[in-house]
Amino acid sequence: MKRILLTFLVLAFAMISCKKDDKDPVEKGDLNVIVTINGYQLSAGAEIYTNPASKQGVTDEFGSVLLTGLDAGSYEVYASLENVGSGKSVVKIKADELAEIRINIIAGIYVGLAPSINIILPGVPAEFMQGEAITFSAVIEDDKTPHAEIDVKWESNLDGILNSDSPDENGNVSFSTASLSRGLHKITLTATDSEGYTSTATVNVSTLAPGAVTLLQPVKNEGTVILTWTEYQQSDFLKYEVYRSQSNYSGENFELISTLTDKNQTTFTDLTPPLEFQVRYYVRVTNTDDNSRNSNIEVVDSPSGYIFNFQASDMLKHPTQPYIYLVNQGGQKLIKFDYINMQVVTETTLQGNIGYCDIGDNGFGVEIYAPSSDGWIYVYSADDLRQTTSISTGLSTKSVVINGLGHVIASVLPSPWWEQPVRTYMRSTGINIDGNGDFDGDRLRMIPGKNEIISISTSVSPIDMEYFKLTDNGMFEMHQDDPYHGDYPLNPNIFRISPSGEYSITSNSGAVYYANSSMEYKGQLQHGTLKFSDFAFSDDGSVIYAATSNRKSIQIGYYPSLIRDNEILTRGFPVFILRDGNKIISLSKSNENAVNTGIEIISLP
Structure with a gap:
């Protein structure tokens, strides 16, 4: 009986063992x-x-x-x-x-189950001196795990674990330490939720940097920016470097504008800040180990002066007061600007498409004459831009000048075009006095000190030049067409006459002609690859100040030699220039293709 029972137990154990061994492994x-x-x-x-x-x-x-x-x-x-x-x-x-x-x-899309990490501090670049207190902070979120149950670990690849505090109820975690060893640390923040999901984030921290310097609030002063910073306190000083943003307040594009090797020299004046709405500055200090550290960044609004968000189609200067007048064609505005205090005084709305304007005293005080495509010449007081009168030409009017004798001379677009395209009017009554000319829409310029006009055509090719002489009662006494008919450069948009009334200069190549009935071509101002955009003169016309559209400069040349021997560097590319005593007022662009423009006041040598 015992033998039978033992046999049964052995068989049962074998069956159990076989059943256990036959269980499939985890796939x-x-x-x-x-x-x-x-x-x-x-x-x-x-x-x-x-x-x-x-x-x-x-x-x-x-x-x-x-x-x-x-x-x-x-x-x-x-x-x-x-x-x-x-x-x-x-x-x-x-x-x-x-x-x-x-x-x-x-x-920009974050989905998943692991905790999300956003390191807040330190900011980048994280550059510190050894022994300096460094604050680390982050925000950690998880869909399911409460903040307090998230395991957190801050770890340095050089010093090991730095901190393991859990986040607060809002997911914030932070700590400070001044004990990081000298070197380049890779700090890794690891967050693990209750389900075992882990996320990491890293930040590189240097403790090789020099001590900090602080850039103080910059000061603007007559188109310059004065920078001051705190003095470097350690003995391993090598140099300060001053950096400025290259374009409007965006991106990280900075350029080095000065290097100073005297530790005690903690101020620098930026003499040529760019024509931008905002720029940024910072100071970099470098020690004798060639390690560097940046100061805070300071933002300066309109560092070089007033900035306009348009490019003017015309700029006029008050004959005796420090005001200029800008025509904003796109915005239909006439703007009075104080170039001493760098502020807009007032503005008014214009009507129609405004052509080439003029300013002066025509017997009714200083006024601005604005020809319009709607068939009117609008007249504004130079004091407050109040419209004082308007003169009907009945035709689209391209250009206007005044002679100071109460006459208004206008270039109109008649049909047919040869029907007296240049006409004179009485300022007091608006009555048409006389007409003459060969081409419609000419750009007109009065010859200073004379009752005579030089014009350049805008509607024919090749471009032509004309001369007109008026009587004291506004009648045309003489009209002469130039003898060249396009042989030499002419441009109605780049066209000035010297204060002496001796010559005119035009086009981006600086072509010079006698300002009389002969209109004799005298040559070109030396220019090489430069392209001129406008001209101003000394009182007697012997010095020519030539603005350049492809270089930030005003070139200095001479008449009658037409030799150019010097230049004045500018902040922007000059569009229009006018002289006021020993200064040039320039409406300039920050770059060749810019729409924004700014006012520069440039001292003459």
């Missing part, structure tokens, strides 16, 4: 994940994790990572790239097989 497979940005650019450094939780990994330089030994089944797979975005896909893992999926990261 596992592998997964290769390829991560891209924008659908094609391989993404290195992306964190990969799954739902349900399994393995985590980080993509290599080829944008891929292999997760091995995953339990067979279906997974959501997430990819997250710090400061870029995230993406996800789904996959089914089969036993003993390698699956592969592609995940495209979408910039």
Whole structure:
């Protein structure tokens, strides 16, 4: 009986053992994940994790990572790239097989199960002196795990774990330390939620930098910017460098504008700040180990003076007071500007498309005469821009000048065009006095000190020049066409007559002609590859100040030699220039294609 019972127990144990050994093992497979940005650019450094939780990994330089030994089944797979975005896909893992999926990261989109990390401090570049207190802070969020239950670890690749405090109720975590060793630290912040999902974020911190200097509030002074900063306190000083943003307050494009090697010299004046609405400055200090540190950045509004968001089609100067008048064709405005105090005094709305204007006293005080395409010449007081009168020409009017004798001379567009395209009017009554001319729409210029006019055509090719002489009662006494008919350069938009009344100068090549009935061509102001945009003169016309459209400069030349031997560098590319005593008033562009313009006041040598 005992033998039978023993046999039975052995058989039963064998059956149990066989049943246990026959149990199937857990089926596992592998997964290769390829991560891209924008659908094609391989993404290195992306964190990969799954739902349900399994393995985590980080993509290599080829944008891929292999997760091995995953339990067979279906997974959501997430990819997250710090400061870029995230993406996800789904996959089914089969036993003993390698699956592969592609995940495209979408910039600015963050989805997934792992905690999100946003490092706030230190800011970049994180440059400190050894022993200086450094504050670290971040915001950590998780969809499911309460903030207090998220495990946090700040770690240096040189000094090990720095802090492991949990976030507060709002997800904020921070600490300060002054004990980082000297060197270049890679600080990694790791956050792990209650389900085991982990995220990391990094910031590079240097403790090799010099001590800090602070840039104080810059001071604007007559088109310059005065910078002052605190003195460097350590003994390893090498140099200060002053940097300025190259364009309007955007981006990170800075240029070095000065280097100072005297530790005690803590001020610098930027004599040529750019014509921008805003610029930024900072000071970099470098020590004898050739390590550098930047100061704070200071922003300066309109550093070089007043900036307009348009390019004027005409600029006039008050004959005795420090005002200029700008025609804003697109904005339909006439603007009075005080160039001493750099401020707009007043403005008025214009009517129609305004042509070439004139300013002066024609017996009714200083007024501005604005010809319009609507068939009127509008007259404004130079004091307050109040409209004082208007003169009807009945035709689109291109240009107007006054002779100071109560006469208004206008260039109109009649049909047919040869029907007296240049006409004279009484300022007091608006009555048409006389007419003459060969071409409609000429640009008119009065010859200073004379009742005579030089004009350049705008409507015919080749461009032509004309001469007119008036009687004291506004009648045309003489009219003469130039003998060249386009043989030499002419440009109605670049056209001035010297204060002496001896010569005119025109075009971007500086072509000079006698300002009389002969209109004899005298040559060109030396220019090489330079292109002129406008001209001003000394009182007697012997010195020519030539603005350049392809160089930030005003060239200095002489009449009658037409030799150019000096230049004045400007902040911008001059569009219009006018002289006031020993200064040039320039309406300039910050670059050749800019729309914004600014006023520069330039001292003459």
